[in-house]
Amino acid sequence: MRASFSRVMVDGLEATREVARGAPTLWIANHTAWWDPLVAIVVSHRLGIEAHAMMAQENLERAPFFGLVGAFGVRRGQRRDGADATRHAAALLDRPGRAVWIFPQGETRPAHEPLRFHGGAASIHARAPRPGAWFVPVGLRYVLGDDPRPELWIAIGPPARRAPEVDATAWLEGEVQACLRRIDDRSSTFAPLWPERSSGRDLATAMLSAAARWIVHRFGARLEAAVLAEPKRAIGPADLAAAEHADERPEQGEIREPHVEPETPAQR
Numbered sequence: 114m115r116a117s118f119s120r121v122m123v124d125g126l127e128a129t130r131e132v133a134r135g136a137p138t139l140w141i142a143n144h145t146a147w148w149d150p151l152v153a154i155v156v157s158h159r160l161g162i163e164a165h166a167m168m169a170q171e172n173l174e175r176a177p178f179f180g181l182v183g184a185f186g187v188r189r190g191q192r193r194d195g196a197d198a199t200r201h202a203a204a205l206l207d208r209p210g211r212a213v214w215i216f217p218q219g220e221t222r223p224a225h226e227p228l229r230f231h232g233g234a235a236s237i238h239a240r241a242p243r244p245g246a247w248f249v250p251v252g253l254r255y256v257l258g259d260d261p262r263p264e265l266w267i268a269i270g271p272p273a274r275r276a277p278e279v280d281a282t283a284w285l286e287g288e289v290q291a292c293l294r295r296i297d298d299r300s301s302t303f304a305p306l307w308p309e310r311s312s313g314r315d316l317a318t319a320m321l322s323a324a325a326r327w328i329v330h331r332f333g334a335r336l337e338a339a340v341l342a343e344p345k346r347a348i349g350p351a352d353l354a355a356a357e358h359a360d361e362r363p364e365q366g367e368i369r370e371p372h373v374e375p376e377t378p379a380q381r
Contacts, residue, residue: 114155117148119260121306125269125297126159130169130274133160137206137213139238139284142251143293144216145224147172148265149253150184153214154268156251159306165205167198168212199233203240209336211280217285224254228286236282247272250285252292266303268292 114121132138141150143341149167157164163183170186173179180186189197202213215237248268255263261365270292277284 118260118265119258121265121267122271122303123156123267123306124300124303126156129249129269129272130160133162133212133249134210136209136278137211137241137243137246138272139206139234139246139247139249140212140214140249140251141289142214142216143228143233143289144218144221145253145284146255147176147219149216150179150214152253152265157212162210162212164212164214167202167216169220179367200236200240203237204242206246207243207254217282228290230282230286232282233278234285236274245274247274248276248285250292252289254296266296267306268295273366277316319328
């Protein structure tokens with residue numbers, strides 16, 4: 114993200130930190146770019162919480178890296194898969210410090226179109242196994258300026274413990290729209306998501322980036338294959354190690370010689 118955006122500005126991050134760490138949170142955001150699920154993960158990381166993001170299954174299959182960092186897929190237009198994804202999202206809201214991000218527009222839409230949220234967020238919240246989950250509205254804008262790289266603006270709205278009983282979807286849409294208006298007004302309370310780097314940090318970042326490129330080149334194909342095999346959960350090195358050793362187990366019917374410990378002098 115540092116390399117892809119000329120700057121990343123955020124408002125409302127500190128005001129949300131205590132709630133996000135003390136309870137499960139359901140984050141509701143507009144959806145204008147494929148970047149959005151990764152933005153969700155990065156913002157949550159800055160808060161020190163665990164994050165998961167719902168995204169279209171076809172996008173997850175095209176970019177399975179997202180599955181490694183907390184995204185899970187839903188197939189649009191398939192009612193059964195949508196119900197499964199809703200239950201999965203709700204089940205994740207089971208502990209403080211865990212966040213689930215959803216994008217109720219269901220697909221990427223031009224930034225200044227009406228939001229037109231689909232339902233489902235209230236159902237996820239109602240099914241959460243731990244009572245007291247909070248809604249957190251978020252507005253996202255990608256803005257082109259003089260720099261060839263775009264700017265990213267993030268406005269986080271005030272958390273709410275529950276939506277109104279009547280038309281929760283319209284209420285959430287209004288909350289996100291209010292966040293987008295704050296971005297359009299360019300409030301002075303926006304601040305960089307992270308401090309400017311010093312030259313020393315630039316060198317360290319370059320070294321880490323080189324190491325990351327080597328890891329992706331060496332293990333990327335295996336990681337992507339593992340994610341595609343089961344995209345609705347994050348897959349890490351432990352899973353890959355188990356898969357590697359799976360073929361070392363004896364085949365059914367195969368007999369291996371028992372291992373016999375050598376006798377000690379006393380036993381002789």
